[in-house]
Amino acid sequence: MAPASPDQAPATANTLAPTLTLKQGTAWTDAWQRCRDVAPEAFLDDRVRNLWAANWQPGGRTLPATSPVDGTPIAGPPRLDAPTAHQAVRAALDQHRAWRHVPLAERRARIAATLDALTEHRELLALLLVWEIGKPWRLAQADVDRAIDGVRWYVDGVEPMLADRAPLDGPVSNIASWNYPMSVLVHAMLVQALAGNAVIAKTPTDGGLACLTLACALAAREGVPITLVSGSGGELSEALVRAPEIGCVSFVGGRDTGAAVATAVADLGKRHILEQEGLNTWGIWNYSNWDALSAVIPKLFDYGKQRCTAYPRFVVQRSLFDRFLDAYLPAVRGIRIGHPLAVADPADPLPSLDFGPLINAAKAKELTDQVTEAIDRGAVPVHRGTLADGHFLPGQDTSAYVPPVTLLNPPSSSPLHHAEPFGPVDTIVLVDTEAELLAAMNASNGALVATLSTDDRATYDRLAPQIRAFKVGHDKPRSRGDREELFGGFGASWRGAFVGGELLIRAVTQGDEREPLPGNFPEYHLMP
Incomplete structure (x- = not known):
């Protein structure tokens, strides 16, 4: 593949890193x-x-x-x-x-x-x-x-x-x-x-x-x-x-x-x-297992959070905020991004990265502009990554790449307050009561997944049913799932038949439907 043209925006190279090349083939x-x-x-x-x-x-x-990845022309x-x-x-x-x-x-x-x-x-x-x-x-x-x-x-x-x-x-x-x-x-x-x-x-x-x-x-x-x-x-x-x-x-x-x-x-x-889409949230309440949380943070950035079950919002008990940052920041600072096919030696395996580019440069600019606007309106930047140490080819186009960003208390006027960013941007909201915790976790009128981290199982059992997400994990992330696992959503995150296992087959077949298909349907229209 030809190198990027001179008019493309190059990444700032890490001079201590070896020169990378595209893996042969x-x-x-x-x-x-x-x-x-x-x-x-x-x-x-x-x-x-x-x-x-x-x-x-x-x-x-x-x-x-x-x-x-690098601006290479591909089939349209x-x-x-x-x-x-x-x-x-x-x-x-x-x-x-x-x-x-x-x-x-x-x-x-x-x-x-x-x-x-x-x-x-x-x-x-x-x-x-x-x-x-x-x-x-x-x-x-x-x-x-x-x-x-x-x-x-x-x-x-x-x-x-x-x-x-x-x-x-x-x-x-x-x-x-x-x-x-x-x-x-x-x-x-x-x-x-x-x-x-x-x-x-x-x-x-x-x-x-x-x-x-x-x-x-x-x-x-x-x-x-x-x-x-x-x-x-x-x-x-x-x-x-x-x-x-x-x-x-x-x-x-x-x-x-x-x-x-x-x-x-x-x-x-x-x-x-x-x-x-829905704003999937991770709540932290009366929690102490910080090593477990720190271990899962990089996994939450898989594919730059460009997935329907990503967790872009943490709702944290204010009294635990310092302990949360102690666990969160070292993990997010270790995230690796860059060109997915770049190697230092042709014999090297392809790199193990947490994520590469966003889907296009326009999305990267939109997200970067949203972050800038949120900070201008009062959000506190807790972490801002850089492309300087990214895994890039010399001089390649990096216009579709956004490093991880974490903002505290995005203003209510910002899209980052109420909508899914679909990119590597985390937001943190601090709360003082269980009622505030639930309100912040339910900010987007329905979600696909959520997680509540709390040491007390009874607290989880009491609060989880009040979280408006289809799947709620205890200390662990939930996924879309497949095979026999049922999947759907609450509120505006889902409409129509639920799927997974037998329900996926029921959704696309017909039989004796004296009862409506399981799922979210408008009250005036239950599926025959």
Whole structure:
């Protein structure tokens, strides 16, 4: 790969560190050529095709794209217009009507064959995730592995889950954020297909195009009825959300877009699974196990907190604030960030980093501006990291990187007070009473996860049910989970059917539904 051009903003180099270079065989050009070799039907000279009507289709207006890792140009999405998206949805309905009658044994065999193919190309899929969305190598591999292992669990045990159940009347439409293309989006699509549905997915606007294209090419070769299209949400939403052919809408993303989708599916009476952002919080109350807390702090920064189960808010008993800082600050100061593919020697393994870049330079600037504004309005900077000691190539573009930042008492006028930053920014709120603790932990009208650290189990048992998060941990972080673990959310963080294990199958099948599906639905609209 060519070095960054002189007009790109270089990182401040650590003169004591060895000079780094890109690990041999990991350049974007290497990954792209491997994609073309594996799936030439989907990858052209410098672009990808959309998959619909069981064929890789030319067309679509390709937009330029760059990697958040170092500004390298990468493949951009071939964006379809609304009429073509409607054609794709109608074609998916034809596929659905055929696939829903395919015997379960054959569906299982085809999904299992897809998993074998994904396993064969595991490292390439992970490398694409590094370049497209900036995941460190360890986390990129974990995303691929969770998708494969999670779907295999369903392949092995789905038969009793489908007893007295049937596929939906139309395909499942998937709109998901960019941060977990494999373990969230591909996992969901393959389980939905295993249950007897054709599936449609929109590639996330900000990243994951090549990884998803390769995964869908491997599935399509096994005869799995998948549609993969690119385009703007505004252009495609009429087809992917409102079209009468769609049997269910599965959405993972922010509250603004999610609110519009929620309104549409509720008005249409359409089955839905809507996972949205929430401010996940970690409470500290009458607590003393500081070594355990210090050990977990770096893990909370995995992938720069760009995940739906990140913990960006600590709510701390004021009398414990000094002890909290003693545990927190050394841990956050040891966090490693940088280029996920940079090594000092070609024989070295890829670096073990806590996180790399944010999804793009625009997000990095937005978050940096929010931090600056919060400090100007009274927030106290407790910790501000620097890129100076980061793990970077000489002269590389670092415009998408933000080091860890911790702010005390962000003002109520700041987005950092009430919304999820989706980046490596922690905020701390000090409280004096249990009522203040609960109010601060419930600041965002519902969350996916929360944790309460307290020495007294009885205190945890009394307070945890009052925390408006779907999963509440005692001293330990909670995760999204998969396989048999139920998942959902409270308040504005979730709408529609809960998922996990048998409930994920129930969400995308139909049967004797005399009782509503488990989940969060508007009171005026319980799913049939």
